[in-house]
Amino acid sequence: MSVDNSILSVDDVSVHFTDSGGFLGLFGERQTVRAVDGISLDIGENDVVTLIGESGCGKSTLGKAIIGAQEPTHGSITYRGQDIWEAKNSRNPDIPFSEIRRSLQIIHQDPGSALNPNQRILTSLMLPLKKWNPNLGEEERRKRVYALLERVGLTPAEDFVERFPHQLSGGEKQRVVLVRSLLLNPDVILADEAISALDVSLRVEMMDLMLELQDLFNTSYVFISHDLSNARYIAEKSGGRIAVMYLGRIVEVGPIEQVIGNPQHPYTQALKWATPNLYEGEGDDDLPIRKIDIPDPTNRPSGCHFHPRCPKAREVCETNDPGAFEDEDGHAARCFRADDTHEYWDSPSIVDD
Amino acid sequence: MRTSNQNDSDPDQDVVFEVRDLEVTFGTNRGESRVVRNVDFDIYRNETLGMVGESGSGKSMTSSALMNAVVSPGETSGEVTYYPPDGGEPISVLDLDEEELRKFRWGEVAMVFQGAMSSFNPVKKVRGHFKETLEDHNRDVEAGLERARQILGDLYLDPDRVLDSYPYELSGGMKQRALVALALILEPEVLVMDEPTAALDLLMQRSIVSLLKDLKEEYDLTIIFITHDLPLLTKLADRLVVMYAFDIVEVGSTEEILYDAAHPYTRSLLNATPDLNAPIEEMQSISGSKPDPVTNIPGCSYRPRCPMADESCAEAEPPMADRGNGHRTACFYHDDVSDEIPIPAMEAAEEGGEGE
Numbered sequence: 095m096s097v098d099n100s101i102l103s104v105d106d107v108s109v110h111f112t113d114s115g116g117f118l119g120l121f122g123e124r125q126t127v128r129a130v131d132g133i134s135l136d137i138g139e140n141d142v143v144t145l146i147g148e149s150g151c152g153k154s155t156l157g158k159a160i161i162g163a164q165e166p167t168h169g170s171i172t173y174r175g176q177d178i179w180e181a182k183n184s185r186n187p188d189i190p191f192s193e194i195r196r197s198l199q200i201i202h203q204d205p206g207s208a209l210n211p212n213q214r215i216l217t218s219l220m221l222p223l224k225k226w227n228p229n230l231g232e233e234e235r236r237k238r239v240y241a242l243l244e245r246v247g248l249t250p251a252e253d254f255v256e257r258f259p260h261q262l263s264g265g266e267k268q269r270v271v272l273v274r275s276l277l278l279n280p281d282v283i284l285a286d287e288a289i290s291a292l293d294v295s296l297r298v299e300m301m302d303l304m305l306e307l308q309d310l311f312n313t314s315y316v317f318i319s320h321d322l323s324n325a326r327y328i329a330e331k332s333g334g335r336i337a338v339m340y341l342g343r344i345v346e347v348g349p350i351e352q353v354i355g356n357p358q359h360p361y362t363q364a365l366k367w368a369t370p371n372l373y374e375g376e377g378d379d380d381l382p383i384r385k386i387d388i389p390d391p392t393n394r395p396s397g398c399h400f401h402p403r404c405p406k407a408r409e410v411c412e413t414n415d416p417g418a419f420e421d422e423d424g425h426a427a428r429c430f431r432a433d434d435t436h437e438y439w440d441s442p443s444i445v446d447d
Numbered sequence: 448m449r450t451s452n453q454n455d456s457d458p459d460q461d462v463v464f465e466v467r468d469l470e471v472t473f474g475t476n477r478g479e480s481r482v483v484r485n486v487d488f489d490i491y492r493n494e495t496l497g498m499v500g501e502s503g504s505g506k507s508m509t510s511s512a513l514m515n516a517v518v519s520p521g522e523t524s525g526e527v528t529y530y531p532p533d534g535g536e537p538i539s540v541l542d543l544d545e546e547e548l549r550k551f552r553w554g555e556v557a558m559v560f561q562g563a564m565s566s567f568n569p570v571k572k573v574r575g576h577f578k579e580t581l582e583d584h585n586r587d588v589e590a591g592l593e594r595a596r597q598i599l600g601d602l603y604l605d606p607d608r609v610l611d612s613y614p615y616e617l618s619g620g621m622k623q624r625a626l627v628a629l630a631l632i633l634e635p636e637v638l639v640m641d642e643p644t645a646a647l648d649l650l651m652q653r654s655i656v657s658l659l660k661d662l663k664e665e666y667d668l669t670i671i672f673i674t675h676d677l678p679l680l681t682k683l684a685d686r687l688v689v690m691y692a693f694d695i696v697e698v699g700s701t702e703e704i705l706y707d708a709a710h711p712y713t714r715s716l717l718n719a720t721p722d723l724n725a726p727i728e729e730m731q732s733i734s735g736s737k738p739d740p741v742t743n744i745p746g747c748s749y750r751p752r753c754p755m756a757d758e759s760c761a762e763a764e765p766p767m768a769d770r771g772n773g774h775r776t777a778c779f780y781h782d783d784v785s786d787e788i789p790i791p792a793m794e795a796a797e798e799g800g801e802g803e
Contacts, residue, residue, distance in 0.1 A: 148648040148649075149619075263736065294501075294677070294719060294720055295501055296733075322649065322723065323678070323722045323725075327727055327730070331727050364650060365650060368652065369722065370679055370682045371722040372678050372720060372724075372792060372793075373724065379660060380657075381657060383654075386620065386654045388618070
């Protein structure tokens with residue numbers, strides 16, 4: 095899954111959360127949630143990677159680790175060859191930590207809480223510019239803000255910057271937040287459910303805008319979503335990849351056309367089933383999973399973590415943990431079924447019916 | 448006001464709810480906010496009726512009015528008539544007093560809201576919620592709990608584990624399903640669901656929709672399902688009601704709405720809805736912003752955003768035009784809409800032969 099000219103390299107990263115005991119913890123066992131479990135991923139220039147999965151699968155934690163907002167408990171994340179956490183902790187890194195932080199920006203789901211309600215839009219947009227570009231004069235900063243606001247359709251910019259966040263609609267606020275992160279000219283923007291709170295009729299427009307600005311600013315996106323159709327839209331339009339996460343791991347990754355068109359992992363197939371299309375008739379109402387609920391993340395199933403829900407599970411899946419089987423196009427799945435010669439095919443089924 | 452010769456109910460249908468001239472208003476310091484405007488529609492017995500529209504289009508308020516549950520200081524006016532099964536005396540819902548309403552809600556019509564988290568009392572076990580509801584409506588508690596176990600099982604839950612849990616011990620999806628079971632405990636005729644799956648993961652959403660289909664058959668329910676998730680809704684609903692600007696702009700069978708939508712808003716909504724098959728180059732958001740409930744747009748309320756609007760649209764409000772088979776739409780140019788606003792995803796699906 096390597097990419098030429100990668101900006102960010104995620105190498106065997108794990109993020110484990112252990113409850114620190116606390117008062118009640120004195121009496122119980124400590125529990126560990128492996129939110130991210132041994133993930134490797136490269137992000138290139140002008141790249142789009144979408145992360146998709148159910149809540150609790152670790153996609154937001156992975157996203158935060160990627161932009162240096164969450165320290166991994168294991169593995170490393172390097173930005174242009176510089177280990178992010180070494181940069182933070184050492185005196186003379188090749189690339190200072192502050193520059194890495196500026197280059198890696200985030201847009202949250204709720205733009206309302208990302209903007210200071212007591213500040214005019216102008217203040218919210220000028221402050222980060224002033225912090226990161228102290229040499230820029232007031233006039234120059236103002237010019238940049240106006241130009242970018244006009245670019246995203248928030249016009250007339252002179253009127254717009256005088257408003258407070260509560261005077262904007264949800265879509266307008268999200269655009270202001272996008273503008274704010276772009277003003278710093280970042281290399282990577284993490285968009286964590288950035289369009290989920292928008293009305294359906296506005297989502298396509300917001301995604302188009304993000305991609306238009308990508309061409310302009312040469313930015314890469316890590317786009318986190320729980321909605322497969324949105325993830326597919328942005329990945330397909332940008333020629334990007336999709337990574338499907340389940341219980342802390344990437345279970346399938348590859349070019350969008352292949353993952354959606356020819357999903358290898360039964361979990362990806364279930365997600366595809368769960369994303370109905372308008373024009374495809376009735377759809378199949380038989381559940382392609384054996385259990386609806388996600389297992390307890392502190393006590394993950396043995397073998398393949400998906401086996402208790404998997405409709406194709408066989409005995410070998412209960413004990414053996416499948417590695418990633420990758421084809422020549424960079425399409426990989428952690429499922430024995432992706433390997434035609436695996437012993438899985440001779441193993442008895444554990445699915446009754 | 449939108450009047451039409453179709454104001455009388457379709458005589459071939461067994462109507463369970465008849466809504467006429469429904470208005471919901473709130474006084475605000477900017478003036479009167481009319482969040483539901485002259486809405487007329489019928490709900491047929493044992494159908495699943497889907498309501499779609501942007502947030503703030505009035506769909507939640509319309510459904511709340513079915514149970515006279517619009518919160519103060521909102522004012523509800525018009526007629527909402529409920530027809531009990533087996534030819535019982537019709538009930539005028541907006542004229543019920545407190546005690547009558549208490550019996551009517553849950554017993555006849557039950558409602559499930561978005562955000563199950565806030566519908567349960569956090570310090571009471573799930574079993575306690577079921578018991579309290581049964582006792583409050585003077586039902587046999589033992590028989591009721593047995594029924595609860597059965598419904599919980601139908602919803603892929605372990606009945607005893609769920610009943611013995613506090614709400615915080617259940618995941619969001621489990622709570623939402625427990626809430627559906629609680630809504631059905633008094634064997635209501637009608638189940639109103641307002642964005643019941645919006646806060647849930649897609650696998651859970653789709654699973655619940657599949658389970659609802661089974662529940663509807665098993666318990667002879669009429670379901671009203673409100674959502675902004677159009678693709679999901681088309682897999683469940685028999686008929687669709689499309690709301691825009693506080694009124695219904697189109698109603699018809701799911702097939703008719705998908706393949707022969709005759710209102711510009713409905714067609715633009717279909718074009719703005721991403722799914723896995725839609726051709727990405729053709730997708731388009733709906734330009735313009737949604738209307739303010741305080742302002743009155745003379746003529747057609749969609750006119751400021753409509754690519755087909757002309758002077759006549761400003762002069763009068765288009766009446767509901769009948770297109771046959773119960774398909775009605777409020778547009779003067781309903782015969783021309785399909786040529787003016789093509790739906791590429793539909794054409795692609797038709798060219799590509801039958802879907803899977």
